[in-house]
Amino acid sequence: MGSHRRLAPSGFVRGAGTARAAFTAVSAAAAVLGALPAGPALAAPHGGTGAEVDRLYQEAEKATEAYDKADERAGLLHRQVRDAQDRIARRQQRVNTLRESLGSLAGAQYRSGGLDPSLALLFSDDPADYLDKATTLDRIGTHQAGELRNLRQALRELVQERAEATRALTELEKARRAVVAHKRTVEQKLARARALLNSLSPTEREAYDRASRSGRDDLLPGVSGLSGLDGGPAASARAAAAVAAARSALGRPYVWGANGPSGFDCSGLMQWAYAQAGVHLPRTSQEQRHAGRQIPLSQARPGDLVVYRSDASHVAMYVGHGRVIHAPYPGAPVRYDPVGMMPISSVTRV
Numbered sequence: 630m631g632s633h634r635r636l637a638p639s640g641f642v643r644g645a646g647t648a649r650a651a652f653t654a655v656s657a658a659a660a661v662l663g664a665l666p667a668g669p670a671l672a673a674p675h676g677g678t679g680a681e682v683d684r685l686y687q688e689a690e691k692a693t694e695a696y697d698k699a700d701e702r703a704g705l706l707h708r709q710v711r712d713a714q715d716r717i718a719r720r721q722q723r724v725n726t727l728r729e730s731l732g733s734l735a736g737a738q739y740r741s742g743g744l745d746p747s748l749a750l751l752f753s754d755d756p757a758d759y760l761d762k763a764t765t766l767d768r769i770g771t772h773q774a775g776e777l778r779n780l781r782q783a784l785r786e787l788v789q790e791r792a793e794a795t796r797a798l799t800e801l802e803k804a805r806r807a808v809v810a811h812k813r814t815v816e817q818k819l820a821r822a823r824a825l826l827n828s829l830s831p832t833e834r835e836a837y838d839r840a841s842r843s844g845r846d847d848l849l850p851g852v853s854g855l856s857g858l859d860g861g862p863a864a865s866a867r868a869a870a871a872v873a874a875a876r877s878a879l880g881r882p883y884v885w886g887a888n889g890p891s892g893f894d895c896s897g898l899m900q901w902a903y904a905q906a907g908v909h910l911p912r913t914s915q916e917q918r919h920a921g922r923q924i925p926l927s928q929a930r931p932g933d934l935v936v937y938r939s940d941a942s943h944v945a946m947y948v949g950h951g952r953v954i955h956a957p958y959p960g961a962p963v964r965y966d967p968v969g970m971m972p973i974s975s976v977t978r979v
Contacts, residue, residue, distance in 0.1 A: 678829065682822045686958045689818035691942045693885045693894055694913045696811035700886065701912045703804035706797055713794035720787040727780040815885055819959055861930050861949060864978050868932025870906035871979070875946050875954045878902070878963045883956045888912075893956040893963060895944050899934060902946065908979060914944035921979040929968070934977040941974050 826834065863869035878901070881892055888897030896914040903910045910920050918936040929935070929947045937943040945955030945966070952965045 678825050682825050685818045685822040685825070687938075687942070689815050689822070689885070690895070690958065691940065692811050692814040692818060694896065694915065694942055696808060696815060696886055697894070697896065698913050698915075699804055699807035699811055703801060703808055706801040706804055710794060710797045710801055713790055713797060717787065717790045717794060720783060720790060724780065724783045724787060727783060812886075819885075863931040864933065867903070867906040867908055868930070868979065871902045871908070872931045872946065872948055872954075874902040874905035875899075875963075876948070879954065880962045880964075882962055883959050885959065895956045898954075898956045898963060899944055899946060903979060910979070915941045917944055918975050918977050921977045923975050924978050926968075926973060926976050929976050930978075932979065934979065935968055936974045936977065937971045938974055939972070943971065947976070 863872055875898060878889065878893065878898060881889075883894060884892030885894045886897075887893055889901035893901065896910075896912060896917055899914075899917055900910045900912060910917050914936055917934055918941050920934070924933065926935075931947060931949045933947045935945045935947050935953055937945070943955070945953035945968075947953050947968060948965070951968050953968050953970075954963065954965055956963050957966065
């Protein structure tokens with residue numbers, strides 16, 4: 630989950646490096662969360678604590694997706710406001726130019742046409758010269774009327790642009806408030822999870838870390854319907870390029886709200902990897918699940934997006950042989966994990 634102009638890792642994210650617990654670290658916790666399919670039984674230290682940590686990480690991931698969406702919306706609105714302000718400045722310049730032009734014409738007309746036309750003709754020393762001037766003044770009057778119409782149109786457009794800019798500014802402020810609210814939620818969830826992990830004894834913490842799904846390919850055989858998955862070629866050249874990009878990110882840290890290249894959240898890694906292949910993906914995992922054609926898991930090939938949970942709050946990239954690459958959670962780097970590490974919602978071929 631992450632984006633272009635992304636935030637640098639905040640203090641609490643860096644501190645979360647000590648929190649090496651997985652979302653679905655133990656089967657006992659998974660039974661509570663529904664986060665892992667049935668697999669080998671793993672001992673869970675302080676089972677209630679482990680389940681609570683997993684729940685907090687899952688809720689933080691949902692909040693991160695909401696943060697990403699709000700942040701993307703705020704960025705779009707900011708660009709709209711900036712563009713509207715540029716248009717307003719240009720329209721204001723045109724209004725000023727038209728006003729100056731009309732002022733010059735009005736002054737010339739006043740100086741040249743202050744007398745009633747019939748009296749001016751009577752007092753003229755050269756009637757032919759007067760008629761020539763009158764013809765010029767008539768042309769000035771016609772031009773002036775056109776300039777007045779242009780000015781009225783420019784003023785209408787200026788008022789409309791200002792109204793649209795005001796609406797965009799109001800929406801931008803709402804989006805910024807949403808960003809702040811979601812950020813606060815993420816920080817609170819992660820801080821609580823970190824505190825719970827720190828409450829474990831060293832022995833319990835070590836056992837909890839060992840129970841992490843990371844690198845546990847032995848979980849895969851216990852997952853129904855996944856035994857037939859193999860490597861196979863990528864579905865397309867761009868999918869192969871995206872897989873190569875994702876593999877190049879292995880070991881880089883999870884940073885919520887980030888989409889690379891130094892750190893990633895789950896959808897941020899997918900967006901960045903496909904961007905290296907020249908493909909633009911939406912920002913959030915909920916949107917990414919609809920970024921292509923959905924296929925059965927049995928047909929998954931390298932480069933396909935695997936979306937997890939019923940709310941589509943996590944996403945990974947299938948790389949073959951029953952494994953995915955993803956950015957798991959704070960404190961865990963981009964890594965390989967079994968495709969069946971948690972309930973699969975859908976598989977999307979970009």
